[in-house]
Every structure is written in C-alpha cells, then in structure tokens.
Amino acid sequence: xxxxxxxxxxxxxxxxxxxxxxxxxxxxxxxxxxxxxxxxxxxxxxxxxxxxxxxxxxxxxxxxxxxxxxxxxxxxxxxxxxxxxxxxxxxxxxxxxxxxxxxxxxxxxxxxxxxxxxxxxxxxxxxxxxxxxxxxxxxxxxxxxxxxxxxxxxxxxxxxxxxxxxxxxxxxxxxxxxxxxxxxxxxxxxxxxxxxxxxxxxxxxxxxxxxxxxxxxxxxxxxxxxxxxxxxxxxxxxxxxxxxxxxxxxxxxxxxxxxxxxxxxxxxxxxxxxxxxxxxxxxxxxxxxxxxxxxxxxxxxxxxxxxxxxxxxxxxxxxxxxxxxxxxxxxxxxxxxxxxxxxxxxxxxxxxxxxxxxxxxxxxxxxxxxxxxxxxxxxxxxxxxxxxxxxxxxxxxxxxxxxxxxxxxxxxxxxxxxxxxxxxxxxxxxxxxxxxxxxxxxxxxxxxxxxxxxxxxxxxxxxxxxxxxxxxxxxxxxxxxxxxxxxxxxxxxxxxxxxxxxxxxxxxxxxxxxxxxxxxxxxxxxxxxxxxx
Amino acid sequence: xxxxxxxxxxxxxxxxxxxxxxxxxxxxxxxxxxxxxxxxxxxxxxxxxxxxxxxxxxxxxxxxxxxxxxxxxxxxxxxxxxxxxxxxxxxxxxxxxxxxxxxxxxxxxxxxxxxxxxxxxxxxxxxxxxxxxxxxxxxxxxxxxxxxxxxxxxxxxxxxxxxxxxxxxxxxxxxxxxxxxxxxxxxxxxxxxxxxxx
Numbered sequence: 001x002x003x004x005x006x007x008x009x010x011x012x013x014x015x016x017x018x019x020x021x022x023x024x025x026x027x028x029x030x031x032x033x034x035x036x037x038x039x040x041x042x043x044x045x046x047x048x049x050x051x052x053x054x055x056x057x058x059x060x061x062x063x064x065x066x067x068x069x070x071x072x073x074x075x076x077x078x079x080x081x082x083x084x085x086x087x088x089x090x091x092x093x094x095x096x097x098x099x100x101x102x103x104x105x106x107x108x109x110x111x112x113x114x115x116x117x118x119x120x121x122x123x124x125x126x127x128x129x130x131x132x133x134x135x136x137x138x139x140x141x142x143x144x145x146x147x148x149x150x151x152x153x154x155x156x157x158x159x160x161x162x163x164x165x166x167x168x169x170x171x172x173x174x175x176x177x178x179x180x181x182x183x184x185x186x187x188x189x190x191x192x193x194x195x196x197x198x199x200x201x202x203x204x205x206x207x208x209x210x211x212x213x214x215x216x217x218x219x220x221x222x223x224x225x226x227x228x229x230x231x232x233x234x235x236x237x238x239x240x241x242x243x244x245x246x247x248x249x250x251x252x253x254x255x256x257x258x259x260x261x262x263x264x265x266x267x268x269x270x271x272x273x274x275x276x277x278x279x280x281x282x283x284x285x286x287x288x289x290x291x292x293x294x295x296x297x298x299x300x301x302x303x304x305x306x307x308x309x310x311x312x313x314x315x316x317x318x319x320x321x322x323x324x325x326x327x328x329x330x331x332x333x334x335x336x337x338x339x340x341x342x343x344x345x346x347x348x349x350x351x352x353x354x355x356x357x358x359x360x361x362x363x364x365x366x367x368x369x370x371x372x373x374x375x376x377x378x379x380x381x382x383x384x385x386x387x388x389x390x391x392x393x394x395x396x397x398x399x400x401x402x403x404x405x406x407x408x409x410x411x412x413x414x415x416x417x418x419x420x421x422x423x424x425x426x427x428x429x430x431x432x433x434x435x436x437x438x439x440x441x442x443x444x445x446x447x448x449x450x451x452x453x454x455x456x457x458x459x460x461x462x463x464x465x466x467x468x469x470x471x472x473x474x475x476x477x478x479x480x481x482x483x484x485x486x487x488x489x490x491x492x493x494x495x496x497x498x499x500x501x502x503x504x505x506x507x508x509x510x511x512x513x514x515x516x517x518x519x520x521x522x523x524x525x526x527x528x529x530x531x532x533x
Numbered sequence: 534x535x536x537x538x539x540x541x542x543x544x545x546x547x548x549x550x551x552x553x554x555x556x557x558x559x560x561x562x563x564x565x566x567x568x569x570x571x572x573x574x575x576x577x578x579x580x581x582x583x584x585x586x587x588x589x590x591x592x593x594x595x596x597x598x599x600x601x602x603x604x605x606x607x608x609x610x611x612x613x614x615x616x617x618x619x620x621x622x623x624x625x626x627x628x629x630x631x632x633x634x635x636x637x638x639x640x641x642x643x644x645x646x647x648x649x650x651x652x653x654x655x656x657x658x659x660x661x662x663x664x665x666x667x668x669x670x671x672x673x674x675x676x677x678x679x680x681x682x683x684x685x686x687x688x689x690x691x692x693x694x695x696x697x698x699x700x701x702x703x704x705x706x707x708x709x710x711x712x713x714x715x716x717x718x719x720x721x722x723x724x725x726x727x728x729x730x731x
Contacts, residue, residue, distance in 0.1 A: 182560045190552050224571025242659045243716030250578045317587050
C-alpha cells in the first residue's frame with residue numbers, strides 16, 4: 001500500500017504545478033473541487049448551527065422562568081419554528097453532505113464527485129434558501145410560526161403572508177439536497193476504484209449511499225407537501241381544507257411520509273461515522289460488517305411504513321395503531337444490531353481514547369438513551385400521555401444533538417488533521433468535549449421529567465411546578481451554547497494551520513484509502529485510481 | 534447492475550461519463566415520480582378512507598333506499614351536534630339532538646340555520662361521524678351538506694337530512710355521533726359544489 005501512497009504523492013505534485021485555481025472569493029464561487037465544496041458545506045452548516053443555536057438561546061431565556069418575560073408568544077413560536085428548520089435543513093443535513101463531499105471520493109479512490117458542476121450548484125443555492133427563510137423573520141407580522149412540521153391549517157388558514165417565502169426556501173433546500181444525493185449515488189456507483197466492490201466499501205460510504213436513496217425518495221414528497229400548502233393558502237385549492245372537501249389530517253400523513261425517512265436521513269450517516277471511528281481506536285476491524293450494511297438497509301426500508309406513529313392521537317382505528325406500533329418497534333432490532341456491533345468491536349480491542357473516540361463513545365451511550373425513549377413513544381397507549389410534551393422534545397434532541405451532531409463533531413475531530421495537515425489543539429478539544437457532554441445532559445435530561453409531568457412543547461409559558469427543572473434546563477442550554485464557541489475557536493485555529501504536523505495515517509489504527517494520501521490531502525487526489533486488493 | 538461491474542474489474546474512471554448520464558436520468562425519473570406520488574397520495578387517501586371509513590366521512594352523494602330490511606329488534610342512538618368554524622356568528626342547531634332509530638328504517642332530522650349577519654353568505658356544512666367506522670353504515674338519501682347553502686342577510690332556513698342506518702352496523706356500535714361543521718365559503722367558493730365533485 002505504501003507504493004500507492006508514493007505514486008499518489010508524486011502525481012499530485014505534478015498536477016499542482018499546472019493547475020492554477022482562481023484565488024480569493026472566485027475560488028469558492030466557481031469551485032468544482034469536492035474538497036472545496038465539502039469545506040463550504042461544513043462552514044455553512046456550522047454558521048447555521050450557531051444561528052439556530054442563538055434561537056434556542058432565545059427560547060431557553062424565555063423559559064428560564066414561568067410567565068412571559070422576554071419575547072411575545074408569536075415571536076417565541078417563530079423561534080421554535082425557525083430553530084427547527086435551520087437545525088434540520090441548515091445544520092445537520094449540509095454538515096453530512098459536506099462530510100460526504102470531502103470523504104466519499106477519497107474513501108472509494110475517486111478523483112472527485114461524479115458531477116462536479118452540479119455539486120457547485122447544489123451548495124450555492126443553499127445560502128439563498130436560508131437568506132429567504134431568515135429574512136422572512138423581519139417582515140411585518142413575522143416569519144413562519146407554525147412549527148417546523150407546518151401542520152395545516154396552521155400553515156394555511158392561520159398563517160401570514162411570509163408563508164410564501166417559507167415554501168420557496170423549502171423548495172430550494174429540497175432541490176439542493178436532491179442534487180447532492182444524486183451526486184453521491186452516481187459517484188459511488190460509477191467512480192469506485194478498481195477492486196473496490198460494494199461489500200468492500202467503508203461503512204460511511206454505505207450509509208451515505210442508502211441515505212442518498214432516502215433523500216431522492218422523500219424530498220420530492222416534501223416539495224409536494226409545501227406546494228399544496230402554497231396553493232391552499234394563495235390559490236384557493238382545498239387539499240387540507242375541510243370546507244372544500246379536503247382533510248387536514250391528510251397533511252399529517254403526507255408530511256410524515258416524508259418526515260420519518262427524514263429522521264433516518266439525519267442518523268444513518270452518523271452510524272457510518274461511528275462505524276469508521278470505533279474500529280480505528282479499538283485497533284480491530286469492525287465487528288459484523290455485512291450485518292451493519294443489511295441493518296442500515298432494513299432501517300431505511302422500515303422507515304417508509306412507520307410514519308403514522310407521529311399521529312397516534314388523530315383517532316386512528318385500533319388496527320392502524322397496532323400496525324404502526326409494531327412496525328416502529330421492529331426498527332429497534334436493526335438499530336440494536338448496530339449498537340451491539342460497535343460494542344463487540346470494542347470488546348477486547350486495544351482501546352485508546354482520542355477525541356474522535358470520546359465523541360463516538362458519548363454518541364453510543366446517549367444515542368441509545370434517545371433510542372429507548374423512542375421505544376417508549378412507540379407504545380400507542382402511553383403515547384397519548386407523551387404526545388406533544390417535552391418528553392418528545394427530550395427524545396428527538398437526544399437522537400439529534402447527542403446523536404447526529406455529536407457524530408458530526410466526532411467526524412470533524414477524526415478527519416480534521418487529514419484536511420489541514422496539522423493536529424488541532426487537543427486541550428481545547430477536551431474542554432469542548434467535557435463542557436458539551438455535561439451541559440447537554442443538564443439541558444436535555446430533565447426534559448424527560450417535565451414532559452412526563454405534562455409540560456407541553458411549543459408554549460412560551462408553563463405552570464409553576466415546572467419552574468425548577470426549567471431553570472436547570474436553561475442553564476444547561478446556555479452552557480451548551482457557550483461550549484460550542486470553544487469548538488469555533490478550535491476550528492479557526494485549525495484553519496490557520498496552527499499545530500503539529502501529522503503524517504498521512506494520522507491515527508495509528510486508521511484503515512482505508514483516505515489515509516493513504518498525504519496530510520493535508522492534496523487539492524487533487526487519486527487522479528490515477530488506486531488498486532484495491 | 535452491480536455484479537456485472539464487479540466482474541469487469543478494471544474500469545478507467547474517464548470512460549464513466551456516458552454511464553453517468555444514464556444513471557442521472559434514472560434518478561431524475563425517480564425524483565419526479567416521487568413528486569407525483571406526493572400528489573397521488575391525495576386521491577389515494579380519499580379512496581382508502583372511502584373504503585375503510587376511518588376518517589368518519591359520510592357519503593357525499595345521495596344514497597338510494599330500496600329493499601332495506603328493517604331490524605325492529607335493535608335500537609341505535611344517533612346524536613347530532615353542530616358547530617360553526619372560527620366563531621362565525623350564525624345560528625346553526627339541530628332540531629332534535631338525539632334519536633333512537635331502528636337500523637334499516639328511514640328517518641328525517643332537521644337543522645336550523647340562520648344568517649345573523651347583515652351580508653349575503655354562502656355556507657358549506659361538512660359532516661363527520663364518530664366513531665369513524667359508523668360512517669360506512671350511515672346512508673343519507675338527502676342532505677344539505679351535499680351542496681352549498683346561499684343565504685341572504687338575516688335569512689333563516691330549515692334544512693332536512695334524511696337517512697337510514699345500514700342493518701349491517703357492527704353490533705358493538707350502539708351510539709354514534711354525527712357532527713356538522715359549518716364553514717363560511719363566501720368568496721372562496723368557485724360556485725359549484727366542491728363536495729359533489731370529489
């Protein structure tokens with residue numbers, strides 16, 4: 001393998017000589033290079049993470065005490081809505097697309113993404129989508145305030161005119177992620193190095209391939225749903241209006257037909273990342289590679305038949321409740337296979353606890369907590385108590401913050417030295433990890449209790465008995481928000497190329513093609529495909 | 534397609550171009566297909582609900598009453614409730630709130646609607662039955678909800694609804710409730726009866 005890395009190295013020296021990328025802003029505007037676009041996606045996602053986080057700070061400041069203190073209820077509702085939209089479509093999804101752009105070509109031995117010009121488009125329409133969404137907050141009457149799920153009739157009959165901007169921004173986000181997904185699929189199918197068979201692909205590539213199929217299957221359904229909201233609101237159709245023969249409950253069916261696969265879009269790449277990191281720092285190959293692939297595929301397939309578990313309280317017949325309850329619980333089987341395989345990979349491995357491994361371990365424990373509260377929510381009879389309470393908020397923040405976001409942080413700590421060629425500031429990273437880990441649990445764990453006690457979500461005020469827990473939740477929230485500034489400082493330092501130089505492999509247990517190229521990864525890699533044995 | 538590619542082994546990446554166009558084409562078809570599927574869910578939903586009756590919608594065109602056997606031994610309670618959407622200041626009340634009926638026998642229930650505003654309006658009543666399964670067995674031969682009701686300012690109308698309960702109504706349903714929600718469709722209406730078209 002070392003001969004490959006030498007070849008690659010000399011090859012890149014050669015191409016760098018006669019390749020003159022435009023400098024300054026034009027480099028980034030016109031770039032078709034998968035590494036540049038990956039970097040753009042990741043920075044964009046991080047900026048969105050901070051903006052969405054600032055909105056969460058407004059929410060937590062208002063909920064610090066009972067009563068209305070800081071913002072009026074309409075603005076509070078706009079904050080919960082836009083916080084959700086930004087975190088889902090602006091932070092988690094672009095961060096995963098950025099990681100796919102950076103890593104998928106390097107992991108399968110391809111010189112770039114298959115469709116580099118489309119890649120440029122799929123990134124550069126994204127800032128405009130969020131500019132439109134954020135600017136709607138400054139309109140008269142404010143931005144969207146109907147929750148990120150935009151249930152009709154809240155988004156049709158009762159919304160204001162900024163709904164049009166909301167709809168178009170969601171359209172653009174959808175087009176962006178569909179183009180990104182098509183690019184990933186074509187790259188993986190057509191650009192693999194000779195000998196890189198499907199069942200030799202690293203798991204991050206596998207999980208992204210399956211995620212990409214989920215994206216092209218459900219993002220168009222979301223586009224359809226927002227289009228129906230648009231025509232119902234502005235053009236007199238009655239898809240969701242009972243007066244004209246429509247049905248508002250149908251909105252929920254269409255939305256969650258998109259929405260449930262969407263939550264797996266946000267967690268499957270995370271499974272891939274953890275499956276890369278755990279073997280590296282256990283110095284053992286991944287336990288049960290094939291079962292990991294099949295488990296991912298079965299989670300993806302099952303995600304299409306469980307959507308109505310979000311709607312148990314809409315008055316479903318008993319058969320429907322039983323079907324969706326059992327189908328939902330079935331998903332815990334392949335998910336359990338994954339958690340088991342990660343633990344089995346660590347079993348009798350020679351573990352070391354570098355930063356990526358710390359985040360991966362936190363992911364495994366905390367994601368599993370989120371998975372268990374998900375199982376509780378799947379039980380129809382008790383869901384009537386949990387529905388629309390803070391228990392649900394606790395559940396999806398455990399799987400999305402300590403799940404998806406922690407995995408993204410783990411991925412950044414894992415691959416950042418490969419990107420910059422320098423080891424990041426490890427003591428800052430440790431501060432970031434421990435501050436985040438403690439504060440995130442102070443933030444989200446008490447939400448289980450207030451939720452079980454009946455505190456409803458999306459309400460700016462609450463009954464007095466929830467006051468103490470909410471104070472703790474808010475303190476945890478502010479601490480978690482501040483902890484991310486440590487991460488920002490670390491990233492700025494890393495991008496200025498401060499720190500110790502690292503070798504090509506970076507981590508002594510790391511396996512895979514991305515570790516064969518030098519650090520920092522040259523602008524062009526694998527122009528001659530490597531031979532995979 | 535994959536086993537083929539694996540057996541080929543050597544594949545220079547530059548020759549992958551035409552392949553890309555073909556695969557992109559297929560994926561774009563999937564994307565547009567799923568966009569269409571999102572809209573296809575709308576009629577699918579209606580058909581599914583018509584067959585199973587799970588959303589409590591009653592028949593929206595007149596049923597016929599011929600040769601229905603009357604089950605004198607069984608009594609079913611039918612309750613009527615009404616409400617107006619968004620606090621429209623109209624008076625909308627059932628004349629009788631509760632009826633004890635024999636399955637198979639024809640009954641009439643009257644509803645009173647008065648437009649207490651000083652403008653002409655068009656109203657649309659939308660029925661809903663709870664428990665939803667009973668909707669399949671409530672057959673209406675005549676209903677004001679089949680069409681929109683134009684009312685001049687201050688007009689009061691008595692609107693009849695004639696129905697019978699199918700004798701096949703499951704035994705465990707002893708009481709069911711028919712709700713009418715009244716919507717103001719003045720201005721938003723396209724003139725004809727949207728309920729009838731559906």
